[in-house]
Amino acid sequence: MGFLLALGTALWLGLLTSISPCPLATNLAAVSFISKEVKHPWRTIVTGLLYALGRSLAYMLLAALIIRGLLEVPVLAVFLQNAMNRIMGPLLVLVGLFLLGLIRVPSFGSGLSVRLGERVSRMGMAGALLLGAVFALSFCPVSAALFFGSMIPMSIEHHSVLTIPLAYGVGTGLPVLALAWVLLGGMATAARWSRRFSDVERPACLITAVTFLLAGVYYIYNFLLSRAGGVY
Numbered sequence: 001m002g003f004l005l006a007l008g009t010a011l012w013l014g015l016l017t018s019i020s021p022c023p024l025a026t027n028l029a030a031v032s033f034i035s036k037e038v039k040h041p042w043r044t045i046v047t048g049l050l051y052a053l054g055r056s057l058a059y060m061l062l063a064a065l066i067i068r069g070l071l072e073v074p075v076l077a078v079f080l081q082n083a084m085n086r087i088m089g090p091l092l093v094l095v096g097l098f099l100l101g102l103i104r105v106p107s108f109g110s111g112l113s114v115r116l117g118e119r120v121s122r123m124g125m126a127g128a129l130l131l132g133a134v135f136a137l138s139f140c141p142v143s144a145a146l147f148f149g150s151m152i153p154m155s156i157e158h159h160s161v162l163t164i165p166l167a168y169g170v171g172t173g174l175p176v177l178a179l180a181w182v183l184l185g186g187m188a189t190a191a192r193w194s195r196r197f198s199d200v201e202r203p204a205c206l207i208t209a210v211t212f213l214l215a216g217v218y219y220i221y222n223f224l225l226s227r228a229g230g231v232y
Helices: 003-019 022-035 041-071 074-099 112-123 127-136 141-157 164-185 188-226
Strands: none
Touching: 003 022, 003 141, 003 164, 003 188, 022 127, 022 141, 022 164, 041 074, 041 127, 041 141, 041 164, 074 141, 074 188, 127 164, 141 164
């Protein structure tokens, strides 16, 4: 997988994360916060940008800590360098099955993050940056699976501590920026767009799941089965 393709994949995974039911709920909460500034159009856009930036920075810093921590341990770095292609296949298959609803994982941390977000939202427009970071760390099953199961391994494979995680974070913030923009046309317009995001989520998950399963089978065949059989 080329680096540009990995960047595009990370951006897509971020978008998919953001329009999934649980993250979409937190983004709608952010939009309601942004709507407080609706009388001042430029403040609405700036607040949306700050929220999206907060999400991007939170994902980027968390990923950087995880990836750098793994790569700076010599034994783990050598293991990942030699085994990452073999690990990617099963991981992609597991994430694909999860997106199809065949595997379920528990939710964690969302309630606490939402409560913290309510406090941060009282800080005014400057609080949008922190609000984005807080809601980014509100990992639901979908966001946890895509972040830890796909984006982190992809970043390790390409030795990308910052760029790929940043693309993922930008993807998660784009729907909020879109809602902030349409919010200028009124709350009814924003509500219609949020419903459209929800309608798109299921087919997008299905397409991504099938793509992940096919890619996972490819990795398994080329880096596990072929080597085991002495063909590779």
